[in-house]
Amino acid sequence: MGWIPDRYRELRSLLRQDRIEDEVDEELRLHLALRIADLEAAGLSAAAAHEEALRRFGDVSAVQRETYGIDRGIQRERRRMEITDAVRREVRQAIRSLKHAPVFTTVAVLTLALGIGATTAIFTLIDSIVLRPLPYPSQDRLVQVAHLAPKVGEAEWGNSVASYFFYLDNNRALDEMGAYAQWAVTISGDTDAERVEGARVSVSLLRLLGARPAYGRLLTDEDDTPGAPPVALLSHELWTSRYGRDPDVVGRTVSLNGVAHEIVGVLEPRFRLPAHETRVWTAIRLDRSLEPVNWHYVGAYGRLRPGTTVGAASSEIQRLTERLPEEFPGAYGGGFMEGSGFRASVTPVREQILGSIDRVLWMLFGAVGLVLLIACANVGNLLLVRAETRRRELALRTALGAERAHLAVHYLAESLILALGASVIGAALAYAGVKLLVALAPVTVPRLDEVALGWRSLGFTAGVALLTGVVFGLVPVLRARADFAELREGGRGSTPSRERQLIRGSLVVGQVGMALVLLAAGALMFQSLLNLRGVRSGIDPENVLTFQTYTPRARYDDDAIVRFHRELSDRIRGLPGVTQVGATTRVPLSPVGLNCSHTDVEGRVYRADQERSCLPTIHVLPGYFEAMGIPIVSGRAFTWDDTERRTGAAIVSRALAGRLWPDQDPIGRGVISYQNGPPWYRVVGVAEDVRSDGLEKPPIEAVYYPTTPMAGAYVTSHPFPEIQFTVKVEGLDAASLESPIRDLIRSMDPEVPLASVRTMRDIVNRSEQMARTSFMMLLLGIAATMALFLSAVGLYGVIAYLVGRRRGEIGVRMALGARVGQVVRMVIAQSVTLAGIGVVIGVGAALLTTRALESLLFEVRPGDPRLLLLVSAVLLLVALLASLVPARRAARTDPSAALRAD
Numbered sequence: 001m002g003w004i005p006d007r008y009r010e011l012r013s014l015l016r017q018d019r020i021e022d023e024v025d026e027e028l029r030l031h032l033a034l035r036i037a038d039l040e041a042a043g044l045s046a047a048a049a050h051e052e053a054l055r056r057f058g059d060v061s062a063v064q065r066e067t068y069g070i071d072r073g074i075q076r077e078r079r080r081m082e083i084t085d086a087v088r089r090e091v092r093q094a095i096r097s098l099k100h101a102p103v104f105t106t107v108a109v110l111t112l113a114l115g116i117g118a119t120t121a122i123f124t125l126i127d128s129i130v131l132r133p134l135p136y137p138s139q140d141r142l143v144q145v146a147h148l149a150p151k152v153g154e155a156e157w158g159n160s161v162a163s164y165f166f167y168l169d170n171n172r173a174l175d176e177m178g179a180y181a182q183w184a185v186t187i188s189g190d191t192d193a194e195r196v197e198g199a200r201v202s203v204s205l206l207r208l209l210g211a212r213p214a215y216g217r218l219l220t221d222e223d224d225t226p227g228a229p230p231v232a233l234l235s236h237e238l239w240t241s242r243y244g245r246d247p248d249v250v251g252r253t254v255s256l257n258g259v260a261h262e263i264v265g266v267l268e269p270r271f272r273l274p275a276h277e278t279r280v281w282t283a284i285r286l287d288r289s290l291e292p293v294n295w296h297y298v299g300a301y302g303r304l305r306p307g308t309t310v311g312a313a314s315s316e317i318q319r320l321t322e323r324l325p326e327e328f329p330g331a332y333g334g335g336f337m338e339g340s341g342f343r344a345s346v347t348p349v350r351e352q353i354l355g356s357i358d359r360v361l362w363m364l365f366g367a368v369g370l371v372l373l374i375a376c377a378n379v380g381n382l383l384l385v386r387a388e389t390r391r392r393e394l395a396l397r398t399a400l401g402a403e404r405a406h407l408a409v410h411y412l413a414e415s416l417i418l419a420l421g422a423s424v425i426g427a428a429l430a431y432a433g434v435k436l437l438v439a440l441a442p443v444t445v446p447r448l449d450e451v452a453l454g455w456r457s458l459g460f461t462a463g464v465a466l467l468t469g470v471v472f473g474l475v476p477v478l479r480a481r482a483d484f485a486e487l488r489e490g491g492r493g494s495t496p497s498r499e500r501q502l503i504r505g506s507l508v509v510g511q512v513g514m515a516l517v518l519l520a521a522g523a524l525m526f527q528s529l530l531n532l533r534g535v536r537s538g539i540d541p542e543n544v545l546t547f548q549t550y551t552p553r554a555r556y557d558d559d560a561i562v563r564f565h566r567e568l569s570d571r572i573r574g575l576p577g578v579t580q581v582g583a584t585t586r587v588p589l590s591p592v593g594l595n596c597s598h599t600d601v602e603g604r605v606y607r608a609d610q611e612r613s614c615l616p617t618i619h620v621l622p623g624y625f626e627a628m629g630i631p632i633v634s635g636r637a638f639t640w641d642d643t644e645r646r647t648g649a650a651i652v653s654r655a656l657a658g659r660l661w662p663d664q665d666p667i668g669r670g671v672i673s674y675q676n677g678p679p680w681y682r683v684v685g686v687a688e689d690v691r692s693d694g695l696e697k698p699p700i701e702a703v704y705y706p707t708t709p710m711a712g713a714y715v716t717s718h719p720f721p722e723i724q725f726t727v728k729v730e731g732l733d734a735a736s737l738e739s740p741i742r743d744l745i746r747s748m749d750p751e752v753p754l755a756s757v758r759t760m761r762d763i764v765n766r767s768e769q770m771a772r773t774s775f776m777m778l779l780l781g782i783a784a785t786m787a788l789f790l791s792a793v794g795l796y797g798v799i800a801y802l803v804g805r806r807r808g809e810i811g812v813r814m815a816l817g818a819r820v821g822q823v824v825r826m827v828i829a830q831s832v833t834l835a836g837i838g839v840v841i842g843v844g845a846a847l848l849t850t851r852a853l854e855s856l857l858f859e860v861r862p863g864d865p866r867l868l869l870l871v872s873a874v875l876l877l878v879a880l881l882a883s884l885v886p887a888r889r890a891a892r893t894d895p896s897a898a899l900r901a902d
Contacts, residue, residue, distance in 0.1 A: 094413035104386055105418065108379050111793075112422035112468065114786055115375030117429025118368040120453075120461045122779075124434050126365055127460075128451040130358045134350060135270065137210040141304040142349040144274070145177070145317060147296060151341040152596055152614040158299045162292035162328050167300070167320055173313035174302035178205025180273060181297050184722060185280045186550045187242070188751040189255035195550060195755030196238060197277050198256070200284035208303055209271075214239075216250035216265030223264075224283040232261040233281035236269040255751070256280065258552025274301070275353045275446060292328040294336065301349065314346040340614065353446045356855070360776065363852055367521065367783045370514040374787050376468055377507040378794040379418075383472055384504055385797065412473030419469030427453075427461050440778060442771035444591065504798050505834055511794050512838025512875055513845060515787035519871040520846040522784040524853055524860055525777035527867060531859040532770055538690035538699060539588055540629025544760035545727045545734040546587050549745065549752055553721055561719040562644060562708060564748070565621055571744050572727055575737060580728040582624030585707070587724050587760070588692040589767040597715075599703060601660055602670030602680050615656065616692070616702040617673050619720060625651075625687060627726040628760075635667045635685030638706055642684075648710035650681035656701035657686045671703055672713060679712045681705065696769045696858050724756070734759050769858065776856055788878060791838075796882040799831045800889070827887040828880060835879030839872045 098105045133139055145167065147157040159167070159179075168177050178201070185198035203224045211218055214236060223231050232254065234243075243249045253260050261282065272278050286298070304313055321344040324332040336342065431453045438451050549568070551561050569581045596614040622638045625631075633654055642649040650671055657666040670680030689699030708719045727737060735757075742754045764770065850862040860867075 091409075091413045091417075094410055094417060098414060098417060101386070104382060105421075107793075108382050108418050109421040109425065111375045111378050111382075111790065112419065112465075113425035113429060114790070115368075115372035116422055116426030116461060116464050116468075117433060118783065118786065119365070119372045119464060120426060120430035120457055121433030121437060122361065122365045122368045123460050124430065124453055124457040125437060125451055126358075126361045127456055129445070129447045130354065130361060132450070134274070134353070135210075136208075136274075136349070138303055139349065141306075142208070142274075143174075143302050143304060143310060143313060144345075144347045144349055144352045145174075145300040145302055146345045146347070147321070147342060148345050149340040149342050149596075149614070151339060155596065156345065157296040157342075160292065160294060160296050160331065161286050161288065161290060161298060162331060163296075163321075163324060164286065164298050164300055165288045166324070166327060167317060170320055171302075171313075171316055173305060173308050173316040175305045176204060176208050177300055177302040178202050178208040179284055179286060180205055180299045180301075181284055182273075182276060182278075182299070184550070185256050186258070186552060186751075186753050187254060187256060187280065188258075188552075188753070189253070189260075191242070192746075193751045193753035194242065195548060195753040196279040198280040198282065199273055199276065199278045200282050201273075202284050202286065205301060206281075208301060209273075211271055212268050213265040214268045215247050216263070218265055219281070219283050224285055226285045226287050228283070228285075230256075230259060230261045230282065231264045232256060233265045233267055234263060235267055235271070235279045235281070238279040239266045255552075256282070257550070258554030258751075270450070274349045292331040294331040310346060310348055314344065317344040317346050320344075355444075355446075357445055359852075360772070360856070364776070364779055364783075366849075367518055367780055370518055371783050371786050371790070372464070374511045374514050374790045374794075376471075377511045378790050378797075379468075379472065381504055381507050381794055381797055383415075384507075412470070415471075415473035416466075416469040418472070419465040422468075423461050423465035426465070427458060430457065430461065437779075440775060442768065442775055443766060444768055444771070508791075508795050508798050508834050509838040509841065511787075511791040512835050512879070513842035515784070515791040516839055516842025516871055516875055517846045517849055518780065518784040518787045519874065520842075520868060521850055521853060522777065522780040523867040523871055524850060524857055524862065524864065525773060525780055527860045527864070528856070528858040529770075529773050529777050532695050532773060535691065535695045537588070537695060537764070538630060538688050538692075539760070541760035541764045543729050543734050544627060544629075545729065545737050545741075546724055546756070546758055546760055546763065547727075547738070547741065547754055548722065548724045548756040549754065550722045551749075551752055555751075556721065558708070558719050561721055564752075565707070565719075565723065566640060566644075568725070568745065568748065569621065569623065571748075572725070572737075572741060575740055575744075577729040577732040578727055578737070579730050580623050580627040581725065582627040583621035583707075583723045583725045584624050585619040585720055585723060586692075587726065587763060588628070588690050589694065589763055591768065597673040597703075599671060599673045600676045602678075615673065616700050617705060617715065618692075618702055619705050619707045619715075621707055621723070624726060627728040629728075630690060631688045632685045633688055634665075635683070637685055638704075643706045643708050646706070646708050646710040648679065648681045648713070649684040649706065651685040651687050651704040652683055653687055653700065653702045653704075654689045655699050656703065657683075659701060672715065673703060673705070674714045679710065681710070681713065681715070694767060694769050695764075726760070773856065773858065776853075788875070791875070792878045792882045795831060795835065795879055796885065798834070799827060799883050800886040824887045828883045831879050831883030831886075832876060835876055839875055842875075843868055843872065 134142075136142055145159065147159065147163075149157055158181075164177075164179055167174075171177075180199050180201045183198050183200060185196050187194045187196060201219070203219050203221050206218050213233075216233075219231065219233065222228055234249070239245060239249060247266075249263055250265060252263050254263055255261075267281070284298075302313075304310070321342070322337075325337055332342075434451060434453050438448055441448055551564050556564065565583060569583070572578055572581045597617040599613050599615045599617070601613075620638060622640050622643060625637045632651075634657075635651070638649060638651065641647065652660070652666060652671070660666070660671075661669060666683050666686055669683045670678075671683065672679070672681055687704065690702075691697060692700045692702070705715050707723065709715050727734070727741075729737065738754075738757050745752055745754050765774070846868060847863045854862055
């Protein structure tokens with residue numbers, strides 16, 4: 001009957017030519033074809049058989065055809081039920097099988113859960129911070145308009161009032177612009193005074209960023225007019241924390257820095273300036289009629305016109321920047337542009353917010369991805385070992401008629417059940433991991449408050465679990481063969497095939513190689529952290545408490561501010577354990593950047609096109625250098641006489657003194673900032689250098705001034721109402737002084753807030769480079785530890801299995817005279833050989849991959865041979881330890897018992 005299929009295809013073509021409808025069941029077509037074949041076999045010609053079959057088909061009654069359809073439906077339902085029953089049966093069998101192997105099930109589930117949980121936790125960070133769109137309309141077209149002055153420093157400059165309006169009026173690349181200025185705000189008048197971050201904004205910026213009120217209204221053009229009554233918007237977060245979500249807060253009056261403001265609205269949750277936390281919003285009220293000045297405090301955002309690229313917008317703004325000296329010679333002339341390298345900077349808002357954190361997170365994701373692969377390799381090895389032990393079961397089921405589809409369902413059910421259990425535990429681990437990551441992440445990481453384990457993360461977990469489950473379920477099926485030799489041997493042990501040994505060995509080698517990559521990355525970050533901690537910062541951060549106060553200008557004149565600062569210093573100095581008290585406008589290593597001020601030096605002649613040096617200027621109260629442990633290497637420190645009598649004293653850093661007056665005594669020399677020429681401040685001391693901008697950066701060249709200006713000088717126009725105190729203590733924890741100091745300030749003036757209370761050690765540890773290095777080191781260290789542990793478990797499992805399978809061979813060797821030491825060395829050599837191959841591959845991979853960490857490292861290079869040798873030795877030692885137990889088991893083999901069993 002081998003000719004029937006070909007004849008059937010021919011007859012089916014004839015049936016279609018006779019216009020039998022395509023909807024006719026395929027099985028009915030086959031029935032007709034077979035009927036024709038029967039007629040031909042009875043002696044009819046092909047044409048006669050065809051006509052007879054068609055005639056008989058036409059004679060079939062409607063009832064018969066309906067009955068045939070019912071029969072076909074019953075057959076289809078029967079097949080569906082058979083498939084369903086088979087799936088249920090195999091799933092139940094899989095559950096029973098896993099229950100009977102609790103050790104295998106537990107190890108496999110926990111191993112997968114570790115990999116899935118770690119991967120999901122990092123994916124949650126990436127999803128929340130990098131992948132989700134920004135909460136602004138047309139977010140892909142939003143850009144920041146700023147400036148750079150590379151000859152002056154690395155800090156980014158904003159816009160002057162004049163340049164902002166000039167760009168607004170003349171650019172053709174942006175269809176809208178908005179302005180803002182950050183400011184710290186003291187809220188008082190209703191409850192305790194509180195210091196929060198604020199922003200003065202233009203109405204156009206709120207419109208540009210898509211601000212919407214939860215209660216009340218937004219700012220209007222009338223509010224943004226100079227001279228209009230002051231009004232304020234509250235962030236949803238401040239409204240919740242300070243006012244208990246009271247909707248009646250709209251219309252109330254609140255004191256902001258001593259000035260009464262009417263609250264006109266509450267913004268929707270999580271609305272903020274890009275890259276800035278903002279709790280209070282007021283109108284910026286820029287006045288374009290004012291005399292242009294070179295003061296770049298105005299931040300600006302714009303929206304690209306449709307079809308305009310960032311590059312085109314940057315070129316357009318740069319063209320306008322080059323016209324600034326011509327348009328505003330009083331502010332931008334005198335060689336400023338050439339001396340500073342002043343130029344425009346147009347940056348997408350997403351890039352401004354994320355900075356380099358997206359690259360850091362993707363590197364971490366790659367690291368935990370390696371952990372997941374190592375975990376999968378471990379489970380894969382477990383499954384291969386389990387498949388070896390179940391070869392007899394497979395052969396029996398195949399011999400009894402089990403179909404390949406049934407075996408596929410069984411293995412797939414087993415692996416999916418394992419993956420399901422791993423995903424549930426992994427989701428719980430991911431939830432805890434996300435909480436830990438948010439707590440440990442540097443404060444500079446954006447959008448941290450948006451990070452949470454949501455449906456997208458759980459979907460990722462389910463997807464990873466499903467993928468691993470399907471792969472683990474299909475691989476045994478693809479390899480499955482009816483091993484009837486296993487039946488003939490009666491289930492006796494046999495040496496595993498070279499192919500299976502190669503697969504298991506390759507998985508272990510891959511695990512070791514990936515573990516070495518992670519260990520090398522973690523070692524590089526650890527070495528960077530050690531190098532950072534070894535840097536001489538120029539300060540002594542131990543037992544120093546810092547905090548911020550603000551004396552409102554509305555109630556304090558210049559003399560009152562100085563009296564308040566001195567009285568508070570004296571009172572704090574009287575607290576138990578306090579040895580020194582000082583204050584400054586900027587604490588070293590704080591996230592707030594240093595102001596750069598043009599500084600003139602007495603006796604120095606400048607060319608017409610030469611710009612004065614732009615130097616960091618720091619204003620301090622007496623006791624600051626002593627409290628911070630900054631030595632005065634020459635001359636003296638400030639006294640209260642310098643502050644109260646405005647003597648015009650100044651202190652310079654050692655690095656600046658060496659550059660300005662090489663091989664000369666700087667004491668008595670004249671300097672002044674913010675203006676050219678006299679009156680001169682006289683240098684009374686030289687302070688040791690301080691790495692104020694970061695431990696990874698060189699010490700700053702700085703000028704220190706008192707907080708009050710001398711007559712005729714504009715270093716500062718008034719004493720600083722906002723200042724950070726530094727308190728040195730001995731014999732107690734510095735943080736314990738917060739409550740006594742708060743009580744002191746409240747007794748002096750309840751409307752003066754105590755804010756930003758931190759120890760100096762905490763500031764150092766949370767400085768940008770230190771915090772980022774510590775964060776990366778910790779996460780890579782955790783990933784490397786997990787990888788090392790999983791690799792050791794995998795290596796132990798393979799060696800233990802091979803020892804068990806080679807028990808008979810070992811018995812023969814010992815019966816022929818092999819000594820215990822030789823057997824032990826054989827087992828250990830096998831383990832170390834696998835690990836050695838993995839180490840060689842891992843070293844090559846580490847040399848390629850750790851280059852991605854170069855920008856995060858400090859005084860250590862990727863591919864450092866010392867670190868690679870160290871982590872290689874660690875992995876080989878772990879391999880040695882993992883083989884000791886199987887080696888001891890092999891050494892205790894009884895030759896006679898092994899031979900009988902084999």
